[in-house]
Amino acid sequence: MAEGTLATHSREPSGFPYPTALPFALTANHMPMLLVSHLAEHTRNLQADPRAGFLVAHPAEGGVLEGQRLTMLGHFAPASAQDSVPLARRYLRYHPEAGRYLELGDFSFWVMSLTRMRYIGGFGAMGWLAGPDLESLEPLSYDEELLLCEYSEKYPGRPANLKLLGIDRYGVDLLHEGRRNRFTFDKPKLSTEELRAALIDCFERQR
Known part of the structure; x- marks a missing residue:
């Protein structure tokens, strides 16, 4: 999966959810990472309130309700300069076209830390995952x-x-x-x- 929907808390008009489609990749810890512009509305929303939702969906022939979907709830934080180097290398393997954005200097990586997840595998197959339910194997460096x-x-x-x-x-x-x-x-x-x-x-x- 290469794209997802980020839902942030809108600054203006205040209180509304603000969804936007974005490419993403996963970190070594299986956390969503985004490459975003400092000028983007969703980035400014995250700076004001880091709480967000992120949705990924697997297309199905029978329509969106027949496919697998995962809604993640948590907080986004900007990656440190040190962490951004390996993040960029991994991200560019999935999205090589993003190299031109990194050259602009206006883009940076934000990484999600998960609080809860809602998985839907199709009709009648769904449930929440949180905390101890998440896998804790040591990731590859x-x-x-x-x-x-x-x-x-x-x-x-x-x-x-x-x-x-x-x-x-x-x-x-x-x-x-x-x-x-x-x-x-x-x-x-x-x-x-x-x-x-x-x-x-x-x-x-x-x-």
């Missing part, structure tokens, strides 16, 4: 993920039209013939060796 991405580029069995965008302990994000998709592992991978084996399995399944 930027360097660990980068090494795995480099490994995938050099692996001779990788299909030529397949690009690895990102990897975590639960699966990989792929770009295949211009389309993004997610390959989910059968179970979380706790070691580098397990992740490499899972990558090879993923590539073999895509052939």
Whole structure:
């Protein structure tokens, strides 16, 4: 998923929800990160009140109500200068066209910290997640993920039209013939060796 809907608290007119569509990527901790302009209305709203909602939806043939949706509630905060470097590198793998915005100097990264999530998997399949319900596995560091991405580029069995965008302990994000998709592992991978084996399995399944 590359795009979502950010809902902030409007400054003017006060008290109204202010939704806007934005591209996003996930941090190593699986938190939504946004690249936003300092001049944008939603950025100014977050500066005044960091509480926000963020919606991602998976399109379905039967219509939006048949698809999977996830509404996240929490707070957004600007990333530090130190954190922005690895965030930018990861974000640009998913959105390479965003490089021109970073060159302008007016854009910065904001990262969401989650309070609650509402998942809807289709009619009658829904529920809230919060706190202890969220997974607590140690995420991959930027360097660990980068090494795995480099490994995938050099692996001779990788299909030529397949690009690895990102990897975590639960699966990989792929770009295949211009389309993004997610390959989910059968179970979380706790070691580098397990992740490499899972990558090879993923590539073999895509052939």
